[in-house]
Amino acid sequence: MRQPPSNTIALEAIKAWKITAWIYMAVLWLVTIGLIVCSLVWEISWWFPGVLFIISGLGTYLSVYLFPVLRWKRWRYEVFEQEIYIQHGILIVSRTLIPMIRVQHVDTKQGPILKKYKLASVTISTAATTHEIPALLEEDASELRDRISALARVDEDDV
Template sequence: MRQPPVNTIATDAIKAWKITAWIYVGILWLATVGLIVLTYIFELSYWLTFTAVVVSGLSTYLFVFLFPKLRWKRWRYEVFDQEIYIQHGILIVSRTLVPMIRVQHVDTQQGPILKKYQLASVTISTAATTHEIPALLDEDASELRDRISALARVDEDDV
């Protein structure tokens, strides 16, 4: 069996993922507060409100505190001359090999949260799908993009 990839993503990825999770969980908590208000006004069942609070609390714990750390621990990648090896997943670990000959283009992406921590994601596009290596340091992402692009170039003699 093949060894797992050795390269990890930046540790600030945990912070960026937590901020993103807080945004989504905040929307969930706003809906929960709205349900509490509606329960009070229209005298609805308190079980529905209780369930919404429990679901919101559990979601906050899982998506803000637990999953970002686990996600960071599992994310690995490695670039070889002939392929890119990507491993990710929390409960189900996915290992993907992307042949260099199939790479059509490579991009770096950076949203406002990643920019705050000077991170960027590298996306690798093939004819079938797009693969992403998230939350690398800016310099590392640029170097990786350029390296993959150089390795993916095919001479006419190779075709």
């Protein structure tokens, strides 16, 4: 069996993922608080808001505190001359090999949260799908994009 890839993503990815999770969880908490207030005003049964409160608390713990750390520990990638090897997943670990000959184009992208931590993601497009290596340092993402682009170029004689 092949050894796992050796390159990791930036440690700041954990902070960026935690902020993103807080944004999503804030919406869930607003709904939860709204249902609790409605149950107080209209004297509706407490079971549904109570269950949603427990789910919101558990969801917040998992998505904000546990999953970003586990996700960072599992994310690995490596670029070889003939292929790109990506490993990711929390419970189910997925290992993907992308042949260089199948790479159509490579992009970097950066949202406001990644920009705050000077991170960028590299997306690798093939005819079938798009693969992403998330949350690399900006300089590393640019170098990786250029390296994959150079390795993916095929001379007309090779086709």
